[in-house]
Amino acid sequence: MSEENQKPKMESEIMKKYFDNIYDSVKFEYDIANRARKKGFDPEDRVDSPLAANMIERVEGLISAVAPQLIGSGASERMFELEDEFGVLDWRVSLVIAEEIAKQKFCKFETELEAIEVGIRTGFAYHTLGIVSAPLEGFTNIEIKNRRDGKKYFAINFAGPIRGAGGTGASVCVLIADYVRKKMGYEKYDPDDNESKRYDTELNDYHDRVTNLQYHPSSDEIVFLGSHLPIEVAGDPSEKIEVSNQKDLPRIKTNKIRGGMCLVFSMIALKAPKLWKRLEKWGDDFDMDWMWLGDFIKLQKKKKAGGSKKSDDGAEKPKITPNKTFIADLVAGRPVLTYPMAYGGLRLRYGRGRTTGFSSAAVHPCTMFLLDDFFAIGTQMKVERPGKAATLNVCDELEGPVVKLTNGKVLRVNKIEEAKEIAKEVDRILFLGDILLNYGDFSENGHVLVPPGYCEEWWMRELEKIISDKEGSFNFENLKKNLNVDDNILKDIIDNCKRNKPNFKDALEISNKLNISLHPEHLFFYKGVSKEDLLVFLDFLERSEIEKQNNFIEKIVMPASNEVSTFLEKIGIPHTVASNEFAVIDGDYATSLYYTLGLSKNSIEDVISKITSMGETDILEVINKLSPFNVRDKCGTFIGARMGRPEKVKMRTMKGNPHSLFALGPEGGRMKSFQSALELNKATAQYALYYCDDCKQETILSVCEDCGKKTKEKYHCRLCGLLDDKKCQHNKENRRFKKKQIDFPKYFKKSLKKLNTS
Ligand SMILES: [Zn+2]
Ligand SMILES: [Zn+2]
Known part of the structure; x- marks a missing residue:
């Protein structure tokens, strides 16, 4: 490739200058290094790692270590073509290039087996962006073995460096190898009972006696997978210990534990939903023998829900159930932040902050502070969903925690100064606040989207739609003419709905005039209480003092009984406790609760009898029958999380201060x-x-x-x-x-x- 072509193409002048500058500096350093090498004191007289202008050149460079004939053979041009057809980094690019290299379309190989292996390595290197050694060292080789009927099948061998490819990478490597197997006319693997059970024994032994697997599939999952995989996943022994059972199987060459196999096999189980997401779409077109994977995922879901027998075979939407995987292999010293879907845990909020992105989530800075900064920026967390892990960051546009102080006061904490002030008095964190996760993480992990709690940006989209439907388009003028709300307040809300929130009076006006759900700022976590709890609460409310000013509540003073406190804490409504006798809710909080329960139009007595005569049991349905406006669910989905491996984050230094490398x-x-x-x-x-x-x-x-x-x-x-x-x-x-x-x-x-x- 000519030098001109190597420079990345840039649109803007400034960007072009910036990248040219980087390119020129790199080239300058390379020239110095090359001149030094030319002197001949090193084993090689040129700089070893060639400069690759793009990912495909890098892939070619990596594979050329085992197949130099690939360079200039046309394989890289073909990869560019395939990218145009399927999209950059699409798995099908890997499959097709692997097949074509295996069929020796670009260059010849000494044996068909070598061509097959180089094909798989290339497809695998493309998938892993050509930046890890896994395609050369993690995927060891292919063995062609005999089926019981005398036909041939593939066994794919893995070794430790497969780790570098990550779970998805390793699984995709198996897919590529299997695709090449089929296209080269080889049969499927025909494991017997003992062979599929061997996977189970070996994974268990590895997990118990060698090291924890990141994902330890259940025996049912392993045996199902082991008996359906169209290719044998194998490897060289990596441990001195032998498996506890299923020894001396004629087609499995060792009784010792094979670490590479265990890693890859467990990863296929872990990443099955992600694989299925693709295969479901084009697996049939590509003639893949993997269409049983859908059944595997059903089995896995049952297992993950803690083995509960309830099937969701009906036409209903799949129910979201707690996923215990992230705490299954808990080691001492890894604090659990919140259990799977635990009430009051991290509330899902969709979106991206400036500092978040792929597998990187954010919480409110007050959440971090009130957890004693135990969870800090950069902490690696294991999360319940959508993926396995996330790096933590902050975003102050999220909802912060709701806490209870030692004096009984409950408050929302959204300012760090406030958090610092009250930190010493915190008795309990009732709600941890939001966790910001992006859609891409769900998509990437093949996880269905789960419902978020009603939040400001959602409310805003609905407001925009209502105004557009009514006025033709959404803008300040069109919004203003429908409402009796101060101009500046409306402007602020339009400007940033996450920071600027209406008070209850304005929120009520907006809901009344535009028939939009009550603004989330004035919502409480009603899902935490039952219809019966509500009746008990109303009973106490009847015996309370309610101070009104026009249509708004100044103060509700309730007897601070256990029932009342629990109710108020469950719904997360800010209040104070006076001399252990009274629970006091005031201002907008009191007014919102009052309106929500329909008390602006009905007496407490009427509301109680209304509820008693209702057939509905769902608390939100009950509330919506009482309330003058639509009341949405603030809870959404709570997401479990624990700390990952904090001890991994440290400086790694060697003893002594080496100046150079020389074997002594x-x-x-x-x-x-x-x-x-x-x-x-x-x-x-x-x-x-x-x-x-x-x-x-x-x-x-x-x-x-x-x-x-x-x-x-x-x-x-x-x-x-x-x-x-x-x-x-x-x-x-x-x-x-x-x-x-x-x-x-x-x-x-x-x-x-x-x-x-x-
Ligand atoms: Zn000499
Ligand atoms: Zn000799």
Whole structure:
């Protein structure tokens, strides 16, 4: 590719300048490094990692380590074409390029098997953006094995570095391999009972005896998956321990635990919903043997809901059930913030802040502060949904926590100054406040969208729609003419509905005139109480003192009984407790509650008899029958969360301060220091083999330390000794190095001399 083409294309002049500047600086550094390499003191005389202008070039560069013939073969041009057809990073690009390389459309390979492997590696590298070594080292190889009917199937072997690809990456690699299998005319894997049970035994053994799996599928899930996978997932043994059962199976070559297999297998189970989301769409068109995955997900959902037997086979929408996965493997020292779907936990709010994005969520700064800053910016959290983890950030446009103080007062905390003031008096956090998650995380994880609580931005969209339907378009003028609300207040709300909220009087006016649900600021968490709780509460309300001013409530003074306090805390309504005797709700909070319960038009007695005669049991339905405006659910979905692995976040330093890399062997001592090797006058390690023809001596350097001339690369055979050639009669490929003792002080002194420091 020419230099001009390598520069990314930019629209704006400023951006172009910015990227040109980066490109020029990088090129400048590369030139220096290349000039240094040209001197020949390093094993290679050029900078090893080529500059790739785009992802596809990087993929090609990575795979060229095992298949140099791929460069310039047309494979990368084909990937660009496929991107045009399917979209950038679409999984189908990986599938098709893998198939075409396997069919040797771009270049020839020594064997069909090699072509198949390079194809899979390329597709896999494309999926992982060419930035991890997993396509070369994590996916080890393909073995072609015999089915019981004598036909052939694929076994795909994995090793530890597969981790680098992530769960989805590893699963996609299996998909790619299986697609290539089918296109190359191989049959499906035909596991028997013992073979699919072996997966179960081995995953359990790995989880219990080696290390925790990130996701530990249930036995039913494993056996189902194991008996349906059209390709055998396998690997080399990584542990010394043997599996506890299902040993000596003829088609499984080892009894030892295979870590790579366990990782990949469990990841397929974890990522099944994400795989299914794609396969459901185009799996049939691509002739994939994976269409059973939908049934697997049904089974998995049943298991995840804690094994509850209730099926949702009916036509109803799938019910959202608590998902315990994120706390299943809890280790001491990882605080649980909130249990799965626990009432008062983190309330889902959809959206993106400036500081959030992919797998990055936000909470209100007061939430962090009131949790003693235990959860801070950057904390890794395990969350109940949509994905497995999220990095934490802050957003002050969310709702903060609702807390109860030691004196009984309940309040919403939305200002950090306020949070600091009351922090020492907090008795309990009743509601943790919002968690901001974006749609993309749900989409990316194949999770259905779950209902959020009624919130300002939702209310705003409805307001816009009502005005547009009525007036043709939404703007300040059109809104203003419908309402008797101060201009500045309306302008503020339009400007930023999340920060600027109407008081109850204005909210009531807007709801009355435009028939829109009550503004979320004046909503409480009614879902936390039952119809019976409400009746008990009203009974107490009848015995309370209610101070009115026109149509608005100044104060409700209630007896502070257990029932009343619990009710008020459950719905999260701010109030105070006076001398342990009275619960006092005032201002807008009191007025909103009063109107919501229909008390602006009916006596408490009437409301009680109305409720008693109602057939409805759902609290929101009950309230909506009483209230003059529509009352929505503020709770939505509470999301469980715990801390991830805080101890992982730390500086990692090596003992000692290494200045350079040079193999010293045991002579380097504990600190691997030159001094030790110098004192012992030698070093013993594996060194490269070079020979200087002029000085007639072996050396470990590519430039002779005595005469300064380039030396010759040599090979070593245990029987022939030093060789000019890679091949000898004993070995196809002899090594370029050998373990030997060197006169270390000599090399050291010569090097110092070269640096003019001796
Ligand atoms: Zn020499
Ligand atoms: Zn030999």
